[in-house]
Amino acid sequence: MxxxxxxxxxxxxxxxxxxxxxxxxxxxxxxxxxxxxxxxxxxxxxxxxxxxxxxxxxxxxxxxxxxxxxxxxxxxxxxxxxxxxxxxxxxxxxxxxxxxxxxxxxxxKGFYCAECRAGWYGGDCMPCSSSPCFHDGTCVLDKAGSYKCACLAGYTGQHCENLLEERNCSDPGGPVNGYKKITGGPGLINGRHAKIGTVVSFFCNNSYVLSGNEKRTCQQNGEWSGKQPICIKACREPKISDLVRRRVLPMQVQSRETPLHQLYSAAFSKQKLQSAPTKKPALPFGDLPTGYQHLHTQLQYECISPFYRRLGSSRRTCLRTGKWSGRAPSCIPICGKIENVTAPKTQGLRWPWQAAIYRRTSGVHDGSLHKGAWFLVCSGALVNERTVVVAAHCVTDLGKVTMIKTADLKVVLGKFYRDDDRDEKTIQSLRISAIILHPNYDPILLDADIAILKLLDKARISTRVQPICLAASRDLSTSFQESHITVAGWNVLADVRSPGFKNDTLRSGVVSVVDSLLCEEQHEDHGIPVSVTDNMFCASQDPTAPSDICTAETGGIAAVSFPGRASPEPRWHLMGLVSWSYDKTCSHRLSTAFTKVLPFKDWIERNMK
Structure with a gap:
């Protein structure tokens, strides 16, 4: 007790x-x-x-x-x-x-506990602590309640107590036609061996491309990671537009026959001929990075759409210089092409380059137009995906050189019917980014009556939207006075309330060129003094050809079909823009004046780029 x-x-x-x-x-x-x-x-x-x-x-x-x-x-x-x-x-x-x-x-809990105090010993480190692992090793618990030490590089053993024998990597050397650089780690020892962790990067000389590992690291076993790369003769693929389709042709080693081949074939046996000059090179080996092609690789190009034609080389070869043979390919829209259409049978046709120019109203006119409404004022001609040629008076205030705001103008392509609702599904309504007026435009005489509209967005080329060609003086095989010119346009004066407005379409007809002096005398006889400049031509309806157009009411465009430089097939070329007319009754007794496009061809092409 x-x-x-x-x-x-x-x-x-x-x-x-x-x-x-x-x-x-x-x-x-x-x-x-x-x-x-x-x-x-x-x-x-x-x-x-x-x-x-x-x-x-x-x-x-x-x-x-x-x-x-x-x-x-x-x-x-x-x-x-x-x-x-x-x-x-x-x-x-x-x-x-x-x-x-x-x-x-x-x-x-929270952090490691301390070791036994002075004078005390023992313990088996059941929880993880830094004490059992030497050389900054990390103690890791497992599910069974025991532990193991994760050792730093260069140490081993249950408690990281053993120092590994330090190993070095031999110098990997640079690739042939290339070189190497130390880009990480401790670097080389005595310039010949690399310490563990050293990173070497490899590079190639000009016209060579690296095949294999760009970087290699010296590992603990004294070996380099990856494989030694090589430098291969190659060419970077040339850039192409989205309109060009590229195809890599199957590898076929090209060779050339020279006069010496005939000499050797006649003088030596077949066995000796194999060692003669101009021996066929071996096929390439080694993988290349994306965007590169082997020496002698051939690329073939074509346009993705039948409405485009290719410029530049159709086939290019990778040369030993690292460059490509030939010229860079590009695709541009085919201009002036309509299947099986020739003058004078032009009525009822859809002219794919015809551009309708609309202007937004700022007030009420005769009670038929409300503020903010769009109304058709002129026709223009599409000459490339971003450029429309139009008469200058269509995009300026009448009698002035003051240009209308681009926000108050728009271009409609693919249009056929006069009524906008009839073409709702096929038209392209495009905004205008800039108006370029010819510097010599005279708003009084309407001399140099021409302007360029730059489109904010590209026109989508299709069966109903295509550009027209620009003619050069050397392309005209006959005298301009003898040409039969087709004029196309919409009746801009049509009354939207008339019964036939819904069915009214793009009109066209054939006109004949009238001598400038005769045109002036014709107007003088009616008491109208006019001046026909070198930048104009007069034309009146051809009585021998069918027509449903009144040129004085259209603000249309004039075109001629003939073979051009790009193709032996007939192509339609832009010749003129309706400028002015005093034939108010469409009796065809007075000729209509057109702006000649030919004198302004260089100016147009400079602004098409």
Whole structure:
């Protein structure tokens, strides 16, 4: 009985010692026993021992399985507390002198615990800490409760205690027709060997392309990563537009026959001839990066659409200089082509280059137009995907050189019917980015009555939208005075309320050129003095050809069909733009004046780019 009392007093003293050894910043906030909060009393790296203590509040004696460090007397230092150590998730009760359950697990909370204090030793590092792993190795716990050390480069062993024998990589050398550079890591030793971690980058001389690894790294086994690259003769693929289709032809080594081949074939045997000059080169080897082609590779080009024609070379070959033979290909729209159409049978046709020029109203006119409405004012001619040629008076204030705002003008392509609703699905309505007025435009005499409209967006070339050709003086095989010219346009004066307006279409007819002097006399006879300049020509309806057009009402364009430089087939060429007319009754007694396009061809082409 007396022994039991002394035992009880000893346990009570031990409990007080445990509590007093807690860090000052630590307070018990959970008196539940068993409980993890009460069980923070030791650190890692200790052996295990069993003690008894009394849980606070309940005065219940419980047993703990705790790690402990020992001194020379083999005493267990069970109360070395570290605030980073959280030990035991539960208490073990002592019943009838035996411990219930299994040994408690413990874990590190927040950061690693310290090692045993001076004079104490032991521990098996069940939780992960830095102590068991040497040379800055990292201790990693596994699911079984054990650990392993992850060692830094150059160290090995269970605790990273062994220093690996330092290995170096021999100099990999540079590729033939290329060179190398150290771009990372510690670099070379004595200029011949590379330390582990050294990174070497490889480069090729001009007209050569690297095939293989661009970079190699010296590894711990003394070997370089990857494979040694090589430099191959190659050409970078030339850039092409979206309108050009490119095809790589199957590799066929080209060879040339020279007069010497005939001499050698006649003078030597077949066996000797094989070693004669101009031997066929071997087929290339090695993979190339994307966008490069091997020496002697041939590329073939064609246009993606039948409405375009190719300029430049149809086939190009990769040369030893790293350049391509021939000229860069491009595709431009085919101009002036309409199948099986020739003058004078032109009525009822869709002219794909005909451009309708619309202007937005700023007020009420005769009660038929409301503010902000669009109305047709003229016809123009599409000459490329972004350029329309039009009479200057169509895009300026009448009698002035003041240009109308681009926001108040638009170009409609693919149009056939006068009524906008009839062509709703086929038309292209395009905004204008700039108006270029010819510098010599005279708004009084209408001399140099020509302007260029630059489109904000490209016209989409199709069966109903195509450009017209521009003629050169050398292209005209006959005298201009003898030409039969086709004029096309919409009746801009048509009344939208008339019964036939819905069915009114693009009109066309054939006119004949009238001598300028005769044209002036014709107008003088009617009391109208006019001046026909060198930039104009007069024309009147050809009585021998059918026509449904009144040129004075159209503001149309004039074109002629003849073979051009680009093709022996007939092509339609822009010859004139309706400029002025005094034939108010469409009786055809007075000729209509047109602006000649031919004198302005160079100016137009400069502004087409």
């Amino acid at each position: 007396e022994l039991g009392c002394w035992t009880q007093l000893g346990l009570t003293f031990l409990q007080l010692l445990l509590i007093s050894s807690l860090p000052r910043e630590y307070t018990v906030i959970n008196e539940a026993c068993p409980g993890a909060e009460w069980n923070i009393m030791c650190r890692e790296c200790c052996e295990y021992d069993q003690i008894e203590c009394v849980c606070p509040g309940k005065k219940e004696v419980v047993g703990y399985t705790i790690p402990c460090c020992r001194n020379e007397e083999n005493e267990c230092d069970s109360c070395l507390i570290h605030p980073g150590c959280t030990i035991f998730e539960n208490c073990k009760s002592c019943r009838n002198g035996s411990w219930g359950g299994t040994l408690d697990d413990f874990y590190v």
